[in-house]
Amino acid sequence: MEINKGLLLFKDMIEERPANDNYSSLSMNNECQRRESEELQVGDINNNKTNLRTEGRDDQYGREDMYSTDVDSIRFIDLPKIGMTFDSLEEVEHTYYAFAGQKGFCVQKGSTRHSKNCLRKKTYVCSKEGTSKAKVPVVENPANISTKPRHIRNSRTGCKALLSIKKVGEQWMICKVNDDHNHEMSALSNKRFLKINREITPYARNLINRLEESNIPPSQQYSYVAMQSGGFSSCSFTQSDFSNYRRDDKENMISHDVDILIKKFQTLKEHDDDYYYSYELDKEGCLKQLFWADPKCIEEYKQYGEAITFDTTYNTNKYKLIIGIFCGVNNHMRTVLFANGFLSNESTESFIWLFSEFKKCMGNYPKTIITDQDAAMKTAISSEFPTTFHRLCKWHITHKMCDKVGTVYRNKDEMERFNKILNTSENINEFEKNWSSWATDNKLTENKWLKDMYTIRESWCPIYMTNHFFGGMQSTQRSEGMNSLVKLNVKRSSTLFEFVCSLEVVLNAQRNKLEELNHRDMDAPPLLITQLQIEKCLLYIYTTEVFLLYQQQVQKSVCYYIRGLPNEPNIHIVVGIYTQIQSAKITCNDLEDTPSCSCHLFSSKAIPCRHIICFLTTTGRTSLPNDLICDRWKKTENKSQTRAEGIQKPVGTALASIFNRCARLIGNNVKIEDEIISKMNGILQEFEALHSTGNRQSVSRSITRFEDKITTMPLIGNPKVAKTKGSGKNTGRPGKADPRFKSTREIKVKRPRCCKKCQQQGHNARSCAVDYHK
Secondary structure, rough: OOOHHHHHHHHHOOEEEOOOOOOOOOOHHHHHHHHHOOOOOOOOOOOEEEEOOEEEEOOOOOOOOOOOOOOOOOOOOOOOOOOOOEOOOHHHHHHHHHHHHHOOOOEEEEEEEEOOOOEEEEEEOOOOOOOOOOOOOOOOOOOOOEEEEEOOOOOOOOOOOOOEEEOOOOOEEEEEEEOOOOOOOHHHHHHHHOHHOOOOOOOHHHHHHHHHHHHOOHHHHHHHHHOOOOOOOOOOOOHHHHHHHHHHHHHHHHHOOOHHHHHHHHHHHHHHHEEEEEEEEEOEEHHHEEEOOOOOHHHHHHHHEEEEEEEEEEOOOOOOOOOEEEEEEEOOEEEEEEEEEOOOOOOHHHHHHHHHHHHHHHHOOOOOEEEOOHHHHHHHHHHHHHOOOOEEEEHHHHHHHHHHHHHHHHHHHHHHHHHHHHHOOOOOHHHHHHHHHHHOOOOOOOOOHHHHHOOHHHOHHHHHHHOOOOOOOOOOHHHHHHHHHHHHHOOOOHHHHHHHHHHHHHHHHHHHHHHHHHHHHHHHHOOOOOOOOHHOOOOOOOOOOHHHHHHHHHHHHHHHHEEEEOOOOEEEEEEEEEOOEEEEEOOOOOOOOOOOOOOOOHHOOOOHHHHHHHHHOOOOOOOOOHOOOHHEEEEEOOOOHHHHHHOOOOOOHHHHHHHHHHHHHHOOOOHHHHHHHHHHHHHHHHHHHOHHHHHHHOOOOOOOOOOOHHHHOOOOOOOOOOOOOOOOOOOOOOOOOOOOOOOOHHHHHHOOOOOHHHHHHOOOOHOOHHHHHH
């Protein structure tokens, strides 16, 4: 019988349990603790085989849940009997651990017996088996301060309960069972605290990982997960389990950081061949540099990649690798990310490798690029992007004026004059004349730095950029803004895998916002401010952000009029109505041709200027020529996600969607809730019937979010800690974390551990007796 997919997903969310590992045991579901009586009804065992619950699906991340099952849906099992046979050790553990969990005691593995290097006999004993030896902590106390010994609990009672199995052929048979305990069983309300009943399921792990990637503090993560499972009393693990999981997961990630990251890239590549990544190793097999871009980034580059910015930043990972980010501007005038790369240094060779991979990934190189004044970067761009116009960041250059021409920089009037020359000059001759005059008046004609900046003026002054398209960008501000956004979600101690996951969260948030803007543009266009038909022609074509810029030009166009030249029929002068000063020259060979303007606003920003609009309205045109309508600013519809984006969705998204639909349907109606629960129980019974023990997959024993095969020796070594100019140096020099200068000798001396309360050696704060004398 075919079961509805949505109901199966809902079933996953409310029943499935994971296999045994350090944090999850093969126990009864915790909901059995809510039974009104400790008298548990024991079900029959069919065919000498038992099954505690259906096995979870073993997909990439696991798809199981932390939630409890309704008590009516649990099939209780009886004490395993002598002579029962099982196909595997996992089935034995399923059965005995389940019985122990429902009765109220824990199990640990006892003795084993081998024959010819083959396991032949195995024993499981009660966790209270044996006796505890007295442990007297030896504490050195040179200060002769009275200390309080650490309390050590004694959980051993010499319990003789056990279960022994031996191998008969290809099966395991129970040969001895003793269920006589010399201690009380855990009370019903306390059974959930037994280690055998505690577990962090793959669903819970993925939720914790998503909270970590979303920058939620660890102190709040456990509370959130507990609330999602129905409260602290329904949560299947404790705060200590949560802390231990985060610790072990972090250790495993650090040891195999690059292997885990490359495996992630390989998985994404398998699901979408357009996913691109490349890396380079050093002579010792350690990661040296890495480049990657997802299909959505590549698609956006094809649309908006004619002008890009590139910048590097530091202190985003524990290896101090440099992160280089390629950015641009999309049709909403918002920053869009094209690609990323990790570099171990800022040498010319490193940048050449990075730009070469960028070119391979995108299929071509941009028309224009904006960077800072890094010499190695400039050489690499000339090598890999030979026809790209390289523009230097204007902000970085003007920001240095404080150090290079400090006296003039502090003169507000002179700096306003300088900025006016830099930004509002109408032609090159005017700019050069005013620059020379300003330098002479401030006695800066011999200033070496200023002379150098004037020599390379064609690389950063706006007047020389009028024939190149930059999408309104004049600096690397968009790359730096993206750097700042990324740093909000990562730490200096982040691994590369954590960095990539955090960057995915940032990108997903940005893309969700972009879809919202696309919907807004389609649903509610902006209002018109004039009665001109030429304003309305782009209302339903351009995005709101770009249309508002065009609207400003339309509004300003009414302040001009056109005056022809007697001897030049193809040239028209645009004159201000109030100033009577020539503003620009319009060139148009025929009234039906596309006009061009001397202000070059359209060539640099792809937005028609007020002068062209004035000319068109004066000559009776009601719409823009097609050559003045730029495709990159047009509205776009939201597209379906790529295959790589689909695989990146956190496990549990579909489950949460089904659950929320049920919650909306129920509302406050108890009758509907009871009806849904009744139908779900029926579907669960059908689902259980379809999954017998023989069809179950092998038991997963991964202790963290990653597969066990990753926990072997790493295939690719983690990067060596890079020594870059922006990441600080561990040489005793003061840094952000430690402003005090330390000598080399002081750094090498290992300080002894002291008590945080009394500052004495030989004990710690928990065993300190200072508080007890107050």
